Amino acid sequence: MMLPSKTVLVFSLFLLLNGILPSTTVAAARTTIGFTYSAVPSNSPSPEHVVAALQSLNIPAVRLLNPSPTLIRAFSYSNISLLLTVPNHLVTSFADNRSSATLWLYNNVLPFHPRARISLISVGADVITAAGDSGSDPTTAIVTAMQNLHHALIDLGIRTVSVSTTFSFINVITTAFPPSSAEFQEPVNSLVIKPVLEFLEETNSSLLMNVYPYNVYKLHGEIPISFALFEEGPFNFRDDVVTGVRYHNLFDMMVDSVIAAMAVSGYENVPLILTETGWPSNDEHMNVEESKMYAERYLQGLISHLKSGLGTPLRKEGAAETYIYQLFDDENESNSRRNNSLISDGDTMQQHWGVMYNNLTMKYNIHFDNADQISTVLGLLVPSMYFLWLLYDFRLAGILLVLVYFHSRKSEGLDTKITFITCQIFTSRFISGLLIDIDDYFCAFGAAKTHVSRSAFLVSTMLIFSVA
Incomplete structure (x- = not known):
């Protein structure tokens, strides 16, 4: 008993x-921080010198917005991960004929793989907006183009390179306030984004998104600029009344808005890569928010936040990769920047997003090693x-x-x-x-x-x- x-x-x-x-x-999320690199300006340094500068800064990843064989070859044996972007004008031809995708791979991937660490290919960059401006319809082309490129990679025996496409936050997300209420905009959600997410889940790839807190800050005058710059302050928080989460910076709110929209669509487990983020610098007498001081504060706050391993409230591992836009100023970027900015006046054409001068010195006093020292x-x-x-x-x-x-x-x-x-x-x-x-x-x-x-x-x- x-x-x-x-x-x-x-x-x-x-x-x-x-x-x-x-x-x-103990679990820590360490987001890979990289840069977007476009060698368009004629006075920009040689790709070989750029690669050496990136290696000296211990930059692990680079997104090539306009890849070319010469540019890709420069990254051979550098151990820098590459995200290649297929030009928007090739998306339709990729969709119409797989041989077009195969030919592009023969020129830009096959000669350099695996000496150059090509990890992902984006079929176009913000194709929805670019196609809307040109009057064409991308809804039937983008997913088919991605599928053809994926199968072309398999046919060539390359299974370590993922395929995705890039979207812009302000063009596809309904709202950033509160994040739990965010959804993908219709009809682009049902026509494009859901089929893309289905493809990404089937192929174990990632959703690519451009996220600019600067744009949302300009839209909402009630947001303190310090909230967008990762700075502490008595009013630098926003509460999501649905989830009860308190946000201390605008960046996390925008990322979680994307996560929430993915969850609404039924694909909350698809990894997220932020292909563009940054802060413009201009003549501060014309627009005080577009100053080097604010750009420096945003970039340093971003880097410190990403390397802290905190992730976001809705996704503790955070974004898998984040690419800062961009290495050098591009005077010919007016069209691409207008697609990613809410500012539509002439000042947009004069915005500068580069973090390096053409002599390969840093424009801003930002550090990539502070968080590493803390981690040590x-x-x-x-x-x-x-x-x-x-x-x-x-x-x-x-x-x-x-x-x-x-x-x-x-x-x-x-x-x-x-x-x-x-x-x-x-x-x-x-x-x-x-x-x-x-x-x-x-x-x-x-x-x-x-x-x-x-x-x-x-x-x-x-x-x-x-x-x-």
């Missing part, structure tokens, strides 16, 4: 110990915390074992078995805790978590209760 109560006691001790020794899993400090701190938890595990287990031992000396019969079972529990919990902490230690430094220790813990627990 005593066995059931003893079993309950053992189970209660098990739950108590499991509760007071929580999991110490945390990397030294985390193992120490694990070690303290191990000591805590050991000391607590020892104390409880001593207490149970002295209690068992005063007991008879079944209490001896209880002591044995309790010792098994403490030993199993300590060993499994040690293995879990070892797993978490390696997981914190980027290693894959095997969950072997957790499986072993469950097995040992089952054995304990079978003995009981």
Whole structure:
């Protein structure tokens, strides 16, 4: 008759110990930060010099807006990941004939792969807006073009290069306030975006989106500029009343609006890549918001935020990659910038988005290594915390074992078995805790978590209760 109560006691001790020794899993989202690079200006430095400058800054990824064989060849053996963009005028030909896509691959991918780390190809850049301006209809061309390019890659034996297309936030998202209410605009959602998302899910590719907080800030006069610049302040927050989430910067609100829109469409698990973001700099006497000071504050705030590993409230891993627009000023960019800006007057044509001068010096005092230094400090701190938890595990287990031992000396019969079972529990919990902490230690430094220790813990627990 005593066995059931003893079993309950053992189970209660098990739950108590499991509760007071929580999991110490550490997970951090590290977004890859890259730049958009277009070698259009005639006075821009050579691609080889640009690649050397990017390597000196430890830039891991580059988006080539106007790729060419000469440009791609310069990145060979650089270990810089490349996102290539198919020109908009080729989208229709890709859709009409797969051989056009194959020919483009023969010229721009096959001669350099894998020496150049081409990871993704965007079929067009904001094709919807560009096509709308030209009067053509992209709704039937874009998905077919993506499919033909994907199959052409497979035919050539290239399976490590993904295919997607690029959208612009202000042209496809209904609202940024609140993020939980955001959806993709109709009819482009049902005609284009949903078929694209279906293709991306089937091929394990990513949604590409241009996100400019500057544009939304200009639209909504009630937004403090510091909220758009990642700065702290008494009014620098917005609450989503639906989710109860408090946002402390405009960038996260816009990213979560995209995530929410994807969820409404049924594709919330598709990865997200931000292909463009930045802040324009111009003559501040004409437009005070378009100053080098604000551009520098936005870029430094963006980089620090992305490298913090915080992600966004709706997606803790954040965007997989974020590309800053762009390396150099392009005086011929009026058309492309007008498509991505809410400002439609003549000032848009004079906006400058480059972060480097043509002599390869930085225009702004921005740092890419601050967050890495913080991560290094945390990397030294985390193992120490694990070690303290191990000591805590050991000391607590020892104390409880001593207490149970002295209690068992005063007991008879079944209490001896209880002591044995309790010792098994403490030993199993300590060993499994040690293995879990070892797993978490390696997981914190980027290693894959095997969950072997957790499986072993469950097995040992089952054995304990079978003995009981």
